[in-house]
Amino acid sequence: MKAPVTWIRELVDLPDGVTTDDLARRLTALGLKLEAIERPGHDLTGPLVLGRVLTAEPEPQKNGKTINWCSVDVGDANGTGEPQGIVCGAHNFGPGDLVVVVLPGAVLPGGFAIAARKTYGHVSAGMICSASELGLPDGFGGSSDGIVVLPADAGEPGDDAFGVLPLRDEVIEFEINPDRAYALSLRGVAREAALAFDAPYADPVDRPVPAADGAGHPVVVDDPDGCPVFVTRVVSGFDPTATSPAWLQRRLQLAGMRPISLAVDVSNYVMLELGQPNHCYDADTLTGAIRVRRATAGEKLTTLDGVVRSLDAADLLIADGSGPIGIAGVMGGEATEISASTSRIVVEAAHFDPVTVFRSQKRHKLGSEASKRFERGVDPLLPLVAADRVAQLLVELGGGTVEPGTTYVGEPPAAPTIVAPADLPARISGIAIDDATTVAHLEAVGCAVTEDGTTLSVVPPSWRPDLTEPFDLVEEVVRIVGYDQVPSVLPAPGAGRGLTREQRLRRRVGRTLAGAGCVEVVSFPFTGAAALDALEIPADDERRRTVALANPLSSQEPEYTTTLLPGILAAAARNVGRGAPGVALFETGTVAFATDVAAPLLGVDRRPTDAELDALLAAVPFQPQHLAVVLGGVREPAGPWGPGRDAGWADVVEVVRGLATELGATLRVENAELAPWHPGRCARLLVVGADGTETAVGHAGELHPRIVTAHGLPARTSVAELDLDALLAATPSTPRGPSFSTYPVAKEDVALVVDVSVPAADVEAALCEGAGELLESVRLFDVYTGEGIDEGRKSLAFALRFRAVDRTLGEGEAAAARDEAVALASQRTGAVQR
Amino acid sequence: MSGPNNEYDPVQVTPLNAEEVAAARDAALAAVEAAADLEQLKQARLDHAGDRSPLALANREIGALPPQARKEAGQRVGQARGAINQALKARQEVLEAAHEEQMLVVETVDVTLPVDRHPRGARHPLTTGAERIADVFVAMGWEVAEGPVIEAEWLNFDALNLGPDHPARTMQDTFWTSPAENHVVLRTHTSPVQARSMLTRTPPIYVVCPGRVFRTDEYDATHSPMFHQVEGLAIDEGITMAHLKGTLDHFATAMFGEGITTRFRPSYFPFTEPSAEVDLVCFVCRGTAVNEDGDTCRTCRGEGWIEWGGCGVVNPRVLVACGVDPERYTGFAFGMGIDRTLMFRHGVEDLRGFFEGDVRFTTAFGTEI
Incomplete structure (x- = not known):
């Protein structure tokens, strides 16, 4: 919401010395958050004066243009009283016109300094200004594009233009929260300003309006729930050629709206002023009574933006005998809009149900200034006064008369009575607020308060539909007392249990992997068929069971991933692409496996039952935490100590084994085949429990060479992916x-x-099994193939260590145990002792 | 008792001859002194103090002397041999020290040679940052709660007083899973963990919930479809906004240092009432709005404050939907962006740095922040 400060000050009499910065700060403290302060015209410095054109001689130029060599009377503003000679390229003015002249020494917006200069064979001493040069809206004051021509009675040559034109203002842009729809109007902003400075405030709504007599344009409301109030007034004899006055155009421009035509500008002006969206119809295009009803499926409407809309049965419509003429509270129809020949105007101001407007706006993706206000909640008492204000302004600025009849259909919804303990604001805020202060502040925001002992009965004002519950009143009171008055007190929870075991273990996982030289990455979990194809994951693989997104950001990645590999491999490739000789990365993150179960729709008026909760949680996909590691390229650089070494399958298995050791888990490794790993270099990892049960937790090994190439990774890049939850x-x-x-x-x-x-x-x-309990450890220390070993065979050299718990081993005891071990190995694996 | 020396040729030194003993002693001392290294000293020891050295041989002769002559001869030879052994010992020490000195010189290496065979690893600042935040709260007796990132719509919205037609739902551009009729979303905030905590725990509840959240924001220097939040929830008897303020002040001070506190501004969130935006004293300019050079502080853009997050008193409607008795309990909740908090705490200019996976970014943060 952009609020010009001159407009705010018109409605509230702020104390002397209050600056725009003060105003913005105090309103922010009350809940209207300052976004920005604009100071239009403040980068424009004089001399800028009115001038009367004395002569304008057209002079054709070699470049095909025609310029006007003008002499302009600027009074004494140029110090000499002599006419000023100015070259001007525009043609929408002539001798006798009153124009705005910028004299040498002035600076126009954008730092454009004006000086007398030689051009087209003349010395041009200044400039005759257009609207855009002055920062004013195009077509300002009814001038067609080009030079601003002022009404003849606007002033005298030499008058300071700053005193004549609304060139300078300050505009505060607020971010309005959804609960403060009333502040989407100058009426609301000024009311808050009055509250902030305890200043006199003139509610623009406090004006006499004629009683409803049903004699305006006829209206039938079929759906009073969707449209509780509908008002029409009629203006006739309106001059369709009348244009908006400069002040009106300027205010709309400063408020961020584009001036369009007088009727539209007035409609928008009243919306900005009061917060009541309204609509002007060309009365001659209406067919019979206006009817407010729901659409029937298949109906169509061409909205003001020229788009044909297929209407939904839930859309609330404004219709007439010809069919739909507007989507209620969202946008009017093209067929009945004000045109350049409209002289009879039907003014509509109505109150619509916020949810109905919100749904239509969302359904048609057609957010508008009107829907923004209606869906947040408009003062339901406004339609009558707003319709009258529009009608009166149209006549005042465009001529004609307001026809006497006023149609008023419906009944505004009654404000609720909120019953709340008087000490609730004090109790909830922790600030010492006495009951009298609470009552005074509630009354200051417009509430009617009745005290009954320690209980308050509060009727909120019509413009505050957001106030429905006792806690809503707390915020009102506390914001006026001041959020800065809330004391700082630490609560005293009981003794906590600290981190859970899983939380502590996850920290250990990270530290262990960082200790192993791996750098943690965080990737987006979005993936798609192409990424899974690139990993050659088969169609029937569990990892194809991704969770699909209904509205992905990228059509390439429309799913939530089942594997961390696409993300971490992309990060690895990015590092390699940026010149890293090797990468060692790890990532922990959530993956998800789709569950096609619909969640039940639960209410919020009570806690769901356990059965309802179970049904709700059944719809939530299974989401284990995964861990991925990638090692590729240089693992140990070459250096003074000798040649370097590239990462391979063994490095990643080592990292995973080291992690298991750190966690105290017993890990068993077996050969496996699984995409995207090298079929001969893939290890399945199993955690062996205390009772001997084994749980598969993931895979580690070298990537398939084809996949290494496809991902632009160093040869022999190796990866692991584990179900971290299962491991922990x-x-x-x-x-x-x-x-x-x-x-x-x-x-x-x-x-x-x-x-x-x-x-x-x-x-x-x-x-191990054969050696029995004397065996302390076994370690493979060599694998040999070659001379002395048959083709297709290999020699495995193991170091066995034996020790008894209660004695020194006797002669031959270790050898006997060794022989038992070898015997079982022979039996199981066909091993022959070398 | 040694007998007369019959095996060897005529003795070179007769023990009775003082001059000969002195000469042998002097020759020995000269040889010891002349030994330039341990090898030469060894030879000198052999020559002059060994079993076949003149004085050793002379010593053996003493036994054969008449008793009245033995004492004098014994003294004379013994003194000479003692002097030689002393010289040998002293020389040995000198030469050993020199040798050791020499070895240290020989073994000298260039310790400036690189030795970093194993490149360093690092943990991601978003992980360690979340841990640090959790630690602040765990130290106060809070617990760390968690929940899934793909979440039931009811928990992400409805339970938090964001009904199907609540305008605030449009402010949070939600990723919906397909089919949308299943009513499952990527959580748009960590607040569903609040709801889960209330549904599964019994008050008093003091939990903090760091985690990933998703919104359909285009990816740029300050926006990302995935980012991180930390949510806090306290439900107890007699909880007030003052407790919220106290907790956030402590949080701010713990994260940013002494003197860095918070301020509240009225705001709106469906799940809290009253609601507040929470600002943090700019920890760079410490609220002065100017930097050391007197220019406008870049971190807070001259505001003296930094927008930090949202908070408020838990809306009683949320308590009801989550099974907490609103007559007995009140609560407060807050939420901050972790990414954003780290961006200004560590001067990170571009949000994308967190998600690109460039090891140079992450390594700068080490394993704890």
Whole structure:
């Protein structure tokens, strides 16, 4: 809402010395938030004077243009009293016209300094001004495009133009919250200004209006719920050629609206002044009575913006004998609009149901100045006075007469009575506010208050439909007392339980991965078929079960992702593209798997039952937290210590294993095949629980080379993706203090030859099981193929450590255990000791 | 008791001859002194203090001397050998020290050589920032509540007094999941976690909820379809706006330093009544609106205050929908943008830095902020 300060001051008598900045600050403190202060015309400095054109000689030029060489009487303003010689390119004026002249030394908006200069063979000492040069609206004061020609009686040559024209003003732009629709008018802004400074306020609504007699244009309201009040007045004998006066155009311009024609400008002016949207029809285009009714499906209306609208049965219409002529509270129809020949005008001012207007506006994507006000709530007592104000202004500025009849159909909705404890504002705000102050402040905003002991019965004013509940009154009282009066007191919650186990573990995950050299990224979770195709994820894969968005920002990414890989790989490629020799990234984030269950529509007048809540939550997709890691390119740079090393499958498996160790989880790794991983370099990761049950938590390994290339990543880029929730859930919560033997260790090494296809983990598992409880640890320390080993076989060298808890191992005990281990490995995996 | 030396050739030094003993001693001392390194000293020790050295041999002869001569000879030879051993020890220490000195010189390296074989990792500032905020509240006895980002429309809107026709729904440009009839949205704020907390906990409730939220905003330097909020909710008997102010003042001070407090301006949110916008004393100019050079403060653009978030007293309608008795309990709630908070706390100019994944951005924040 843009409010010109001169207009505000017309309605409220502000104390001396109150500046626009003061005003804006105090109104912000009351809840009308300052967006910006504009100071139009303040970058325009004189001398700027009125001048009468004495002569204007057209002089054709070689470039095809014709200029006017003018002499202009500017009185004594130029210091000599002699006519001023000025070259002017415009032609909409002539000798005798009163114009605005800017003399050398002046500066026009935009820092354009005026000086006498030689042009077209003359010395042009100044400029005859157009509207846009002065920052005024086009067509200002009825001048057609070009030079501003003032009425002959506007002043004398040499008069200071600042005193004649509304060149300078200040405009405060407010952000109006949805609950303060009344402030979408100068009436409302001025009322708040009066409240802020305790200043005298003249409500522009307080004016005599004729009684309703039903003799205006006939109206039938079929839907009083949608349209509680409808008023018409009629103006006849209106001069369709009359133009809006300069002050009206200027005010509309400053308020952010474009002057169009006198009838439209008056309509908009009254809307800005009072907050009541209204409409002017060309009476001669109306067919019979105006009817307010719901649309029937299939009806069409061409709105003022020239668009044909297919109407919905829920749209509330203004119609006449010809059919729809407007969508109630949203926009009028083209067929009945005021034209350049309209002389009889039907003025409409009505009150419409906010929800009905909101839905129509949304349905037709047709937000307008009218709908903005109606959907937030307009004072229902306004239609009669607003219609009269429009009619009177039309006649005052455009001639003709207001016909005596006034049609008033309906009944304004009654204001509610709010019963509230008098001490509620004090109790809720924590400020010491006595009851008398509460009553005084409620009355200051326009409420009628009746006190009954400690209880107040409050009837809000007609312009405050937002006030319906006791807590609404609290805000009114507290904002006047001042939000800055709220004391600062810390509440005293009981002892808290701190972070949950999962919250603590998630922090550890992040620290561990950062410790492993990985940098965390945060990606958008939007994806699409193309991204999943690029990862070669099969059509029947679980990861295709994305949650589709009804209104995605990008048609390329219309879904919520099931995997973090598209995002983190894009980030990896971005880093590589920006010159990083290697990347090590991780990301934790929510993924989602679609659930095609509709949520029930629940009320809000009570807590849903547990069954209703269960049904509601069943519609919410499954959303586990995932963890992704990507390692690509240089993992260890070359340096004085030796050659560097690129990341590969082992690095990412190491990172994941290290994370599991840090979390205290036992991780088992097995070979697997899954897109987008390299089919021979993909590990499935399983967490082994205390009871031996295994939970698959994800995969790690090298990306398929084709996918590496397609994503522009370094060769052998390796990734992991884990279900973090599953990993954390399978992590033991309380580590046990260890007990360990201090007897000497016995070491035994074995080399076992197996087929290359046998996983080392299987051999190791067999060794562990076969070695029995004396085995302390086993570690694979070499894998060998080549000379001495048959083709298709490999030698795995393991270091076994044995130790007893209660004694030093005797001669041969470790060797016997080793033999048991080898025997079981042979049986299980066909291993042969080398 | 040693016997006469019969195995070796005539002794070079006779123990009775004081001059010979002195000469042997002097020769030994000279040799020790002349030893330039530990190797030469070893040789000198062998030559002059070893088993076959003149004085060692002379020593053996002492036993063969007449008893009356033994004492004097023994003293003479013993003193000479003592002097030599002392010299050897002293020389040994000198040469060892020199050797050690020499080794340190030889082993000198250029410690300015790069040693960073393992590039550093880092955690994302949005993660560590949310943790830091959570820690402020956990220290006050609050708990951290969480909820899903894809949320039932009822929890995101209706339960928070944003009915289907509430104009405020249009202010929050919502991503709807398809089909829209399922009434599931990407949450537009962290406030549904408020509703979930009230539905699943029993008052008193003091929870803070950091998390991701989504709106259909085009992506630019100050807007993103995904951003982060932190929501706070307190439900207890006798909660007032003063408690809200106290909590936010403490939060501001904990995040931005002593003297950085908040102010309230009246505002409107469907889920709170009364509602307020909360501003923060500009922590750069500390409310003075000018920077060190006397120019307009860039962080607050000369306002002295920074818009921080929204807050208010929980609307009793929300309490009713979420099963909290509005006659017994009151509450307050607040919400701030984490991204925005970090942007002005750390001077980040472009919101997109958070989401591009450029490691140079993230690494600057380390593992804690």
